[in-house]
Amino acid sequence: MNATTVSRLTSFAPAAISVLAIEGPRTLEFISKCWQPNQGSSVLPTNRIRFGFTKATDNQPRFGCNESIVVCRTNHERVELHCHGGKQASEKILETLSSLGAMVIPWNQEPCLLARDPIEQEAMEDLVHANSIRSTAILLDQMRGALSRELKRIEQLNANGKLQEAVDCILQLRQRFAIGKHLIHPWSVVLAGPPNVGKSSLLNRMLGYDRAIVHEQAGTTRDSLMERTSFDGWPIDLTDGAGVRLASEASDPIEIAGIDLTLQKAREADCVLLMVDPFSGWTNSHDRIYQETQGKRILVRSKADLQKATSVPPSLLFDAQVETSVMTGEGILELQSAIVAALVPEAPDSGIAIPFRTRHIELLNRLIGL
Template structure:
């Protein structure tokens, strides 16, 4: 995207495609008001459009025929999303009407907007920083209320404020170093290296490391996790999927091998979007009923490799069979495994305790939950255990951190962490102040990539290309 050509006027449909109640066409740029006057006829004549007032009227097609009745609003610069003159025309969401209006605006000189161009103009005008622009993408694509809440906090500047505090500390440290460069004979007096190292650790390195730690949990709320239900045939995997989803999504029968292919559905687990995958029961190819089941078992094994967490279902009726022990041995090197004893309703209390103890001995240290997918016993305990397995600190993160660094931020922060460590070593080794200045300038420039202050154009283009047109 060309960042230099900002004085032209752009237009786009700002609402999702398809029919609906309201469809919005957005215009931004120096000719926005002129275009409004050309395409919109207010019901009552007005001497001039007042900024941020809503007007009722009509728009006409290129041939002069009545196209739609609309509401129009003019937002005068700089009091708009892009800090330019902006016009929004609220039509009925008929695709043909919106496209006809967009075509008429094009004939009058409005260029079709590129993906994310309205938000990019807001960024270039200084209305938002790059992390806030990315937060808008996260808000638009959030799959849970918790994910939307984190995105909204970042959109309102939570991450920007944290980064701003770190930058301010760096600027103050750098100022002391720069003074020492100007007065080399007084270096030892002007630079307290121990105090500088303490501040660099406490005010820069520690907050950066905390943000890096938060990034892992933020990614869960933003991108979610893949949970695979694995087990032998007829262990109750499909029943458990239905119970977790609270709907009859998978076919359940008493015939082993009913599930031939994986079934994927989404669920909200403590605010984390989780893709739950029911797989074919795993057994040797020779025991499969036909070639289709063989393929289903092979796909199940592939799903196990791509999962963030595994739920190994144990059939309480069958117990810890050699086949189940062999399956666990195959999966034992995976870090995230939850053992689930299913069909507890078929056991006496003593039998359940004995079987749970045997399962714990087979898989020492693994979390274990006993449930009945059929009648819902133990499902809440199962969900609590799943959340603890997928995100041990998710509850405290979701309630307090509110910063939500993304993958790009995490990569930048890790570079900042490495540069801080290098600068600390230089401070403690008595490196010359001019080299310390270079190190701190490098840290400042690197951390500025999060807000976009020092980001190269290709990074900006990559971020804004993720938006749809009209945003």
């Protein structure tokens, strides 16, 4: 006989309600032992919401605390319970059901989830971690089968001998992974430049609140700090850090450690905002950052309100150049658009298949024998 399982579908985060799902052959038996309707028969017709209370069980006499529970039988062997959102209420119900014989399992092991296509199941798991509009929309599309359908179509093309068409589709999907891999692992954008060019001011302005200390004294930021945000609905991790000086200019070990950290973050970044202001102009530190980074680079000419021109070696290539001022707001939106354009040159149409886990790429590679 299959086990009867129970899992919490909602998180521990503070919320108005918690939702638990109990599923398996003994579902109705367990429910009848720990729940009673506030009126009428305790029979549970499917897809009808019933209001009631917890009742004491032999094992859990203290459970009869009249905790309100709304139940809904969603199929003949499955019931969803909606209770108070505090951790204690749902814990107590899980404990009681477990003492009656139900097996407590994590939400992503739920039988109705495991019955889904594995890719759709993975999309559902990742959706829990998505925190930007675009990521959510793309993962919802995959949860509704966009990628699974595309894989089946490719298999069909293969089976029908349309190999070139199948390979083209696979190559296109592999390109889209550049977006898919960032849905729950945001793109990393690092602000870099010498001390005092306005990195922390720009970070604060782009976040919309004062996250980092800003001061006229050079060397204000020492450690590296990262905040998650989104630009045009795409998830972005913005990192600010110590201003970079050459090894010969910095002697304080804390400053040197800060510079190393900034450079390491810049090397790992998907996009570096290389900042130059009218006071420092282009320096050896800029050369160092430029040489050490390989991702997308955007030149940010900060403090544009001060109206002083800054010349930059013409031989250096940037994905974009933007003038900004945190005083007037000039160029801030333009910079955000430039970052998005560098990271996501072509926004995908809604509803299309996008691989979002390395496993999907391995699957695609196997299809073309790689």
